[in-house]
Amino acid sequence: EDAERINSADVAVVQERRRLLEEWYAWRAQVEEELAEEREVLGLPADPVADLLNAKTAAIAPGQEEQIIE
Amino acid sequence: MRPILLSGHERALTQVKYNRDGDLIFSVSKDQQICAWFAHNGERLGTYHGHVGAIWTIDVDPTSTILASGSADNTIRLWDIKTGKNLKTWEFPTAVKRVEFNSDGSQLLGVTEKRMGHLGTIVVLDVKIDVEAEQTDEKALTIVCDESKATVAGWSYLDKYIIAGHEDGSVSQYDGKSGDLNFNIQIHELDSPITDLQWSQDRTYFITASKDKTAKLITAKDLEILKTYPSDTPLNSAVITPKKDFVILGGGQAAMDVTTTSARQGKFEARFYHKIFEDEVGRVRGHFGPLNTVAADPTGKGYASGGEDGYVRVHQFDKGYFDFMYEVERERQNKLNQQ
Numbered sequence: 001e002d003a004e005r006i007n008s009a010d011v012a013v014v015q016e017r018r019r020l021l022e023e024w025y026a027w028r029a030q031v032e033e034e035l036a037e038e039r040e041v042l043g044l045p046a047d048p049v050a051d052l053l054n055a056k057t058a059a060i061a062p063g064q065e066e067q068i069i070e
Numbered sequence: 071m072r073p074i075l076l077s078g079h080e081r082a083l084t085q086v087k088y089n090r091d092g093d094l095i096f097s098v099s100k101d102q103q104i105c106a107w108f109a110h111n112g113e114r115l116g117t118y119h120g121h122v123g124a125i126w127t128i129d130v131d132p133t134s135t136i137l138a139s140g141s142a143d144n145t146i147r148l149w150d151i152k153t154g155k156n157l158k159t160w161e162f163p164t165a166v167k168r169v170e171f172n173s174d175g176s177q178l179l180g181v182t183e184k185r186m187g188h189l190g191t192i193v194v195l196d197v198k199i200d201v202e203a204e205q206t207d208e209k210a211l212t213i214v215c216d217e218s219k220a221t222v223a224g225w226s227y228l229d230k231y232i233i234a235g236h237e238d239g240s241v242s243q244y245d246g247k248s249g250d251l252n253f254n255i256q257i258h259e260l261d262s263p264i265t266d267l268q269w270s271q272d273r274t275y276f277i278t279a280s281k282d283k284t285a286k287l288i289t290a291k292d293l294e295i296l297k298t299y300p301s302d303t304p305l306n307s308a309v310i311t312p313k314k315d316f317v318i319l320g321g322g323q324a325a326m327d328v329t330t331t332s333a334r335q336g337k338f339e340a341r342f343y344h345k346i347f348e349d350e351v352g353r354v355r356g357h358f359g360p361l362n363t364v365a366a367d368p369t370g371k372g373y374a375s376g377g378e379d380g381y382v383r384v385h386q387f388d389k390g391y392f393d394f395m396y397e398v399e400r401e402r403q404n405k406l407n408q409q
Contacts, residue, residue, distance in 0.1 A: 017398045024346045031274050048174050049132040056133045
Protein backbone atom coordinates (compact mmCIF):
# COMPACT_ATOMS: atom_id res chain seq x y z
CA GLU A 1 0.00 0.00 0.00
CA ASP A 2 2.89 2.32 0.91
CA ALA A 3 4.65 1.49 -2.30
CA GLU A 4 1.49 2.33 -4.17
CA ARG A 5 1.18 5.69 -2.45
CA ILE A 6 4.82 6.55 -3.26
CA ASN A 7 4.28 5.42 -6.79
CA SER A 8 1.27 7.64 -7.32
CA ALA A 9 3.15 10.59 -5.78
CA ASP A 10 5.97 10.00 -8.27
CA VAL A 11 3.51 9.88 -11.12
CA ALA A 12 2.03 13.19 -9.98
CA VAL A 13 5.50 14.80 -9.86
CA VAL A 14 6.36 13.54 -13.31
CA GLN A 15 3.05 14.71 -14.72
CA GLU A 16 3.55 18.14 -13.20
CA ARG A 17 7.02 18.38 -14.76
CA ARG A 18 5.66 17.30 -18.10
CA ARG A 19 3.06 20.05 -17.85
CA LEU A 20 5.69 22.68 -16.91
CA LEU A 21 7.91 21.63 -19.79
CA GLU A 22 5.08 21.82 -22.30
CA GLU A 23 3.92 25.17 -20.94
CA TRP A 24 7.45 26.59 -21.20
CA TYR A 25 8.10 25.46 -24.76
CA ALA A 26 4.67 26.58 -25.90
CA TRP A 27 5.39 30.03 -24.46
CA ARG A 28 8.83 30.11 -26.10
CA ALA A 29 7.39 29.19 -29.50
CA GLN A 30 4.85 32.01 -29.19
CA VAL A 31 7.47 34.58 -28.12
CA GLU A 32 9.88 33.57 -30.88
CA GLU A 33 7.14 33.90 -33.47
CA GLU A 34 6.13 37.35 -32.19
CA LEU A 35 9.76 38.50 -32.19
CA ALA A 36 10.32 37.27 -35.75
CA GLU A 37 7.19 39.13 -36.87
CA GLU A 38 8.27 42.35 -35.17
CA ARG A 39 11.69 42.10 -36.80
CA GLU A 40 10.11 41.65 -40.17
CA VAL A 41 7.77 44.64 -39.72
CA LEU A 42 10.76 46.79 -38.73
CA GLY A 43 12.77 45.46 -41.65
CA LEU A 44 15.49 44.10 -39.37
CA PRO A 45 17.68 41.10 -40.16
CA ALA A 46 17.08 37.90 -38.17
CA ASP A 47 20.48 38.29 -36.51
CA PRO A 48 21.34 41.95 -35.89
CA VAL A 49 24.96 41.26 -35.02
CA ALA A 50 25.84 39.08 -38.04
CA ASP A 51 26.08 42.16 -40.31
CA LEU A 52 28.24 44.01 -37.80
CA LEU A 53 30.63 41.08 -37.52
CA ASN A 54 30.85 40.74 -41.30
CA ALA A 55 31.62 44.44 -41.59
CA LYS A 56 34.36 44.12 -38.97
CA THR A 57 35.93 41.13 -40.72
CA ALA A 58 35.81 42.99 -44.04
CA ALA A 59 37.49 46.03 -42.48
CA ILE A 60 40.29 43.94 -40.98
CA ALA A 61 40.99 41.98 -44.17
CA PRO A 62 39.59 43.92 -47.13
CA GLY A 63 39.39 42.04 -50.38
CA GLN A 64 40.60 38.83 -48.85
CA GLU A 65 37.80 36.87 -50.45
CA GLU A 66 38.88 37.90 -53.94
CA GLN A 67 42.43 36.82 -53.25
CA ILE A 68 41.52 33.19 -52.75
CA ILE A 69 42.90 31.28 -55.72
CA GLU A 70 42.48 27.57 -55.97
CA MET B 71 34.44 20.49 -13.40
CA ARG B 72 38.04 21.72 -12.98
CA PRO B 73 38.01 25.48 -12.41
CA ILE B 74 40.67 27.88 -13.65
CA LEU B 75 41.55 30.42 -10.99
CA LEU B 76 42.14 33.94 -12.32
CA SER B 77 44.24 35.79 -9.77
CA GLY B 78 44.98 39.28 -10.94
CA HIS B 79 42.74 41.36 -8.72
CA GLU B 80 43.65 42.52 -5.25
CA ARG B 81 40.16 43.32 -4.02
CA ALA B 82 36.57 42.15 -4.34
CA LEU B 83 35.26 41.46 -7.84
CA THR B 84 32.22 43.50 -8.86
CA GLN B 85 31.33 42.19 -12.33
CA VAL B 86 32.52 39.55 -14.78
CA LYS B 87 31.47 39.45 -18.45
CA TYR B 88 32.10 37.15 -21.40
CA ASN B 89 32.27 38.49 -24.95
CA ARG B 90 29.79 37.17 -27.51
CA ASP B 91 32.10 34.41 -28.77
CA GLY B 92 32.80 33.24 -25.22
CA ASP B 93 36.57 33.28 -25.78
CA LEU B 94 37.30 36.37 -23.66
CA ILE B 95 36.40 37.24 -20.09
CA PHE B 96 36.47 40.77 -18.69
CA SER B 97 36.56 41.40 -14.96
CA VAL B 98 36.34 44.51 -12.81
CA SER B 99 37.03 45.01 -9.16
CA LYS B 100 37.19 47.47 -6.31
CA ASP B 101 40.98 47.54 -6.93
CA GLN B 102 40.39 49.97 -9.86
CA GLN B 103 41.61 47.40 -12.40
CA ILE B 104 39.96 46.09 -15.54
CA CYS B 105 41.37 42.73 -16.66
CA ALA B 106 40.86 40.80 -19.89
CA TRP B 107 41.47 37.02 -19.92
CA PHE B 108 41.42 34.14 -22.36
CA ALA B 109 38.51 31.97 -21.27
CA HIS B 110 40.06 28.65 -22.29
CA ASN B 111 43.30 28.86 -20.29
CA GLY B 112 42.93 31.82 -17.94
CA GLU B 113 45.90 33.64 -19.41
CA ARG B 114 45.71 37.39 -18.95
CA LEU B 115 45.34 39.30 -22.21
CA GLY B 116 45.73 42.73 -20.70
CA THR B 117 44.64 45.41 -18.26
CA TYR B 118 43.05 48.82 -18.86
CA HIS B 119 44.33 51.74 -16.81
CA GLY B 120 42.65 55.04 -16.07
CA HIS B 121 39.95 54.72 -13.45
CA VAL B 122 40.71 56.27 -10.07
CA GLY B 123 37.95 54.60 -8.05
CA ALA B 124 36.37 51.19 -7.51
CA ILE B 125 34.98 49.88 -10.80
CA TRP B 126 31.43 48.62 -10.46
CA THR B 127 30.56 47.47 -13.92
CA ILE B 128 31.76 46.46 -17.36
CA ASP B 129 30.33 45.51 -20.73
CA VAL B 130 31.71 44.57 -24.12
CA ASP B 131 30.11 45.47 -27.45
CA PRO B 132 28.76 42.61 -29.64
CA THR B 133 31.77 42.75 -32.00
CA SER B 134 34.34 42.62 -29.15
CA THR B 135 35.90 45.91 -30.26
CA ILE B 136 35.11 48.27 -27.40
CA LEU B 137 34.74 47.94 -23.64
CA ALA B 138 32.61 50.21 -21.46
CA SER B 139 33.21 50.56 -17.73
CA GLY B 140 31.52 52.45 -14.91
CA SER B 141 33.22 53.49 -11.72
CA ALA B 142 33.03 55.13 -8.29
CA ASP B 143 35.23 57.86 -9.82
CA ASN B 144 31.95 59.12 -11.41
CA THR B 145 32.92 58.24 -14.96
CA ILE B 146 31.93 55.93 -17.77
CA ARG B 147 34.90 55.10 -19.98
CA LEU B 148 35.25 53.43 -23.36
CA TRP B 149 38.33 51.36 -24.13
CA ASP B 150 39.89 49.89 -27.24
CA ILE B 151 39.98 46.19 -26.34
CA LYS B 152 43.01 45.48 -28.53
CA THR B 153 45.30 48.36 -27.56
CA GLY B 154 44.00 49.23 -24.10
CA LYS B 155 43.56 52.87 -25.08
CA ASN B 156 41.01 54.95 -23.15
CA LEU B 157 38.84 56.20 -26.05
CA LYS B 158 36.31 58.33 -24.19
CA THR B 159 35.45 59.49 -20.67
CA TRP B 160 32.03 60.79 -19.66
CA GLU B 161 31.74 62.46 -16.26
CA PHE B 162 28.73 62.31 -13.96
CA PRO B 163 27.89 63.84 -10.57
CA THR B 164 27.86 60.42 -8.87
CA ALA B 165 29.22 56.87 -9.20
CA VAL B 166 28.19 54.65 -12.11
CA LYS B 167 26.84 51.28 -10.97
CA ARG B 168 25.91 49.56 -14.20
CA VAL B 169 26.61 49.88 -17.93
CA GLU B 170 25.14 47.86 -20.79
CA PHE B 171 25.38 48.05 -24.58
CA ASN B 172 22.19 47.67 -26.60
CA SER B 173 21.80 44.82 -29.08
CA ASP B 174 23.91 46.34 -31.90
CA GLY B 175 26.29 48.38 -29.73
CA SER B 176 24.99 51.72 -31.04
CA GLN B 177 23.91 52.89 -27.57
CA LEU B 178 25.14 52.42 -24.05
CA LEU B 179 23.10 52.85 -20.89
CA GLY B 180 24.57 53.81 -17.55
CA VAL B 181 22.98 53.71 -14.09
CA THR B 182 24.15 56.54 -11.83
CA GLU B 183 24.07 56.45 -8.04
CA LYS B 184 21.79 58.54 -5.84
CA ARG B 185 23.50 60.86 -3.42
CA MET B 186 22.66 63.98 -1.40
CA GLY B 187 21.41 66.51 -3.92
CA HIS B 188 21.39 64.02 -6.81
CA LEU B 189 18.66 61.57 -7.78
CA GLY B 190 19.62 58.24 -9.32
CA THR B 191 19.41 58.27 -13.12
CA ILE B 192 19.67 56.03 -16.14
CA VAL B 193 21.55 57.76 -18.94
CA VAL B 194 21.77 56.68 -22.57
CA LEU B 195 24.82 57.55 -24.67
CA ASP B 196 25.24 57.18 -28.42
CA VAL B 197 28.33 55.13 -29.17
CA LYS B 198 30.27 54.46 -32.35
CA ILE B 199 31.82 51.02 -32.45
CA ASP B 200 34.94 52.35 -34.08
CA VAL B 201 38.17 52.97 -32.21
CA GLU B 202 39.06 55.86 -34.54
CA ALA B 203 35.71 57.65 -34.26
CA GLU B 204 35.01 60.76 -32.23
CA GLN B 205 32.45 59.90 -29.52
CA THR B 206 29.73 62.40 -28.67
CA ASP B 207 29.67 64.31 -25.36
CA GLU B 208 25.88 64.64 -25.37
CA LYS B 209 23.56 62.26 -23.61
CA ALA B 210 20.86 60.84 -25.88
CA LEU B 211 18.50 60.38 -22.93
CA THR B 212 18.29 60.78 -19.15
CA ILE B 213 15.71 58.92 -17.09
CA VAL B 214 15.38 60.22 -13.54
CA CYS B 215 14.41 57.63 -10.91
CA ASP B 216 12.55 59.77 -8.38
CA GLU B 217 10.73 56.93 -6.59
CA SER B 218 13.52 54.47 -5.85
CA LYS B 219 16.98 54.58 -7.40
CA ALA B 220 17.86 52.02 -10.05
CA THR B 221 20.55 49.54 -9.06
CA VAL B 222 20.72 47.67 -12.36
CA ALA B 223 19.32 48.14 -15.87
CA GLY B 224 19.46 46.68 -19.35
CA TRP B 225 18.07 46.72 -22.89
CA SER B 226 15.30 44.36 -23.98
CA TYR B 227 14.83 42.66 -27.38
CA LEU B 228 14.86 45.15 -30.29
CA ASP B 229 15.99 47.76 -27.69
CA LYS B 230 12.28 48.33 -27.29
CA TYR B 231 12.43 48.73 -23.53
CA ILE B 232 14.92 49.71 -20.88
CA ILE B 233 14.29 47.48 -17.88
CA ALA B 234 15.55 48.61 -14.48
CA GLY B 235 15.75 46.88 -11.11
CA HIS B 236 15.44 49.17 -8.11
CA GLU B 237 16.65 49.47 -4.55
CA ASP B 238 13.10 48.93 -3.24
CA GLY B 239 12.82 45.53 -4.98
CA SER B 240 10.64 46.75 -7.85
CA VAL B 241 11.25 46.50 -11.59
CA SER B 242 10.42 49.22 -14.14
CA GLN B 243 9.84 49.09 -17.84
CA TYR B 244 10.74 52.28 -19.73
CA ASP B 245 10.28 52.99 -23.41
CA GLY B 246 13.67 52.41 -25.05
CA LYS B 247 13.37 55.47 -27.32
CA SER B 248 11.57 58.12 -25.23
CA GLY B 249 12.58 56.93 -21.74
CA ASP B 250 8.96 57.24 -20.57
CA LEU B 251 8.02 54.96 -17.69
CA ASN B 252 5.56 52.36 -18.95
CA PHE B 253 5.03 50.66 -15.59
CA ASN B 254 6.65 49.58 -12.35
CA ILE B 255 5.97 46.32 -10.49
CA GLN B 256 6.99 45.19 -7.02
CA ILE B 257 8.77 41.99 -8.02
CA HIS B 258 10.90 41.26 -4.96
CA GLU B 259 10.20 41.82 -1.27
CA LEU B 260 9.68 45.48 -0.42
CA ASP B 261 13.00 47.26 0.25
CA SER B 262 15.10 44.25 -0.75
CA PRO B 263 17.44 45.71 -3.37
CA ILE B 264 17.71 44.05 -6.77
CA THR B 265 21.39 43.22 -7.16
CA ASP B 266 21.54 41.84 -10.68
CA LEU B 267 19.59 41.65 -13.94
CA GLN B 268 20.79 39.44 -16.78
CA TRP B 269 19.12 38.56 -20.07
CA SER B 270 18.12 35.45 -21.93
CA GLN B 271 19.92 35.23 -25.27
CA ASP B 272 17.11 36.83 -27.27
CA ARG B 273 16.42 39.38 -24.49
CA THR B 274 12.72 38.53 -24.29
CA TYR B 275 13.06 37.56 -20.62
CA PHE B 276 15.56 38.10 -17.84
CA ILE B 277 16.56 37.00 -14.36
CA THR B 278 16.82 39.22 -11.30
CA ALA B 279 18.71 38.50 -8.08
CA SER B 280 17.79 40.16 -4.82
CA LYS B 281 18.82 40.53 -1.21
CA ASP B 282 15.44 38.88 -0.40
CA LYS B 283 17.23 35.55 -1.12
CA THR B 284 15.33 34.83 -4.31
CA ALA B 285 15.98 35.10 -8.02
CA LYS B 286 13.11 35.52 -10.47
CA LEU B 287 12.59 34.94 -14.15
CA ILE B 288 10.56 37.77 -15.70
CA THR B 289 9.20 38.61 -19.15
CA ALA B 290 10.44 41.87 -20.71
CA LYS B 291 7.12 42.65 -22.40
CA ASP B 292 4.75 42.42 -19.40
CA LEU B 293 7.12 42.05 -16.41
CA GLU B 294 5.29 38.85 -15.61
CA ILE B 295 7.03 36.55 -13.12
CA LEU B 296 7.58 33.20 -14.84
CA LYS B 297 9.67 31.41 -12.23
CA THR B 298 11.03 31.91 -8.71
CA TYR B 299 14.23 30.38 -7.35
CA PRO B 300 14.35 30.48 -3.55
CA SER B 301 17.69 30.22 -1.75
CA ASP B 302 18.92 30.52 1.84
CA THR B 303 21.24 33.48 1.44
CA PRO B 304 21.08 37.05 0.08
CA LEU B 305 21.82 36.96 -3.65
CA ASN B 306 24.22 39.22 -5.52
CA SER B 307 23.98 37.77 -8.98
CA ALA B 308 22.01 35.45 -11.24
CA VAL B 309 22.45 34.27 -14.81
CA ILE B 310 20.54 32.14 -17.33
CA THR B 311 22.66 29.44 -18.99
CA PRO B 312 22.46 29.08 -22.78
CA LYS B 313 22.00 25.60 -24.32
CA LYS B 314 20.81 23.98 -21.08
CA ASP B 315 17.75 25.03 -19.09
CA PHE B 316 19.53 26.09 -15.92
CA VAL B 317 20.08 29.27 -13.97
CA ILE B 318 23.07 29.97 -11.74
CA LEU B 319 22.78 32.04 -8.57
CA GLY B 320 25.58 33.60 -6.54
CA GLY B 321 25.53 35.25 -3.16
CA GLY B 322 26.44 34.67 0.45
CA GLN B 323 26.52 36.62 3.64
CA ALA B 324 29.56 38.86 4.11
CA ALA B 325 31.65 37.90 7.16
CA MET B 326 30.79 41.16 8.92
CA ASP B 327 27.08 40.40 8.56
CA VAL B 328 27.35 36.87 9.91
CA THR B 329 26.21 36.91 13.51
CA THR B 330 24.81 33.44 14.05
CA THR B 331 26.53 30.06 14.05
CA SER B 332 24.05 28.79 11.48
CA ALA B 333 25.73 31.05 8.95
CA ARG B 334 29.16 29.65 9.86
CA GLN B 335 29.54 28.03 6.48
CA GLY B 336 29.06 31.36 4.77
CA LYS B 337 27.32 29.55 1.89
CA PHE B 338 29.82 30.73 -0.68
CA GLU B 339 28.63 28.47 -3.46
CA ALA B 340 27.32 28.90 -6.97
CA ARG B 341 23.86 27.33 -7.02
CA PHE B 342 22.41 25.67 -10.07
CA TYR B 343 18.63 25.49 -10.48
CA HIS B 344 16.57 23.95 -13.23
CA LYS B 345 15.17 26.95 -15.09
CA ILE B 346 11.78 25.41 -15.81
CA PHE B 347 11.20 23.17 -12.77
CA GLU B 348 12.70 25.62 -10.23
CA ASP B 349 14.50 22.78 -8.40
CA GLU B 350 18.00 23.25 -7.08
CA VAL B 351 20.13 20.67 -8.92
CA GLY B 352 23.66 21.35 -7.67
CA ARG B 353 26.20 23.59 -5.99
CA VAL B 354 29.78 24.51 -6.79
CA ARG B 355 32.10 25.45 -3.93
CA GLY B 356 35.38 27.26 -4.12
CA HIS B 357 35.17 30.90 -3.12
CA PHE B 358 36.22 32.09 0.33
CA GLY B 359 33.74 34.93 0.37
CA PRO B 360 30.37 35.83 -1.13
CA LEU B 361 29.94 35.51 -4.89
CA ASN B 362 29.43 39.03 -6.17
CA THR B 363 28.96 38.16 -9.81
CA VAL B 364 28.25 35.15 -12.02
CA ALA B 365 28.46 35.11 -15.82
CA ALA B 366 27.64 32.43 -18.39
CA ASP B 367 29.62 31.72 -21.54
CA PRO B 368 27.20 32.66 -24.39
CA THR B 369 28.23 29.50 -26.24
CA GLY B 370 27.07 27.39 -23.27
CA LYS B 371 30.46 25.84 -22.54
CA GLY B 372 31.01 27.16 -19.04
CA TYR B 373 30.56 29.89 -16.48
CA ALA B 374 32.63 32.24 -14.36
CA SER B 375 32.14 33.62 -10.87
CA GLY B 376 33.77 36.60 -9.19
CA GLY B 377 34.05 36.71 -5.42
CA GLU B 378 34.45 39.08 -2.56
CA ASP B 379 37.69 37.08 -2.06
CA GLY B 380 39.27 38.77 -5.13
CA TYR B 381 39.26 35.69 -7.36
CA VAL B 382 37.55 34.83 -10.60
CA ARG B 383 36.84 31.12 -11.02
CA VAL B 384 36.21 29.89 -14.56
CA HIS B 385 34.48 26.54 -14.98
CA GLN B 386 34.21 24.53 -18.19
CA PHE B 387 31.21 22.23 -18.05
CA ASP B 388 31.97 18.51 -18.34
CA LYS B 389 30.06 15.75 -20.08
CA GLY B 390 27.92 15.03 -17.03
CA TYR B 391 26.51 18.53 -17.16
CA PHE B 392 25.46 18.22 -20.80
CA ASP B 393 24.10 14.69 -20.33
CA PHE B 394 22.04 15.56 -17.27
CA MET B 395 18.34 15.45 -18.10
CA TYR B 396 15.12 14.95 -16.23
CA GLU B 397 13.11 11.96 -17.36
CA VAL B 398 10.48 14.22 -18.91
CA GLU B 399 13.15 16.20 -20.77
CA ARG B 400 14.56 13.00 -22.25
CA GLU B 401 11.06 11.94 -23.19
CA ARG B 402 10.54 15.27 -25.03
CA GLN B 403 13.94 15.00 -26.71
CA ASN B 404 13.15 11.50 -27.95
CA LYS B 405 9.82 12.68 -29.28
CA LEU B 406 11.51 15.56 -31.16
CA ASN B 407 14.13 13.21 -32.58
CA GLN B 408 11.44 10.93 -33.94
CA GLN B 409 9.71 13.72 -35.83
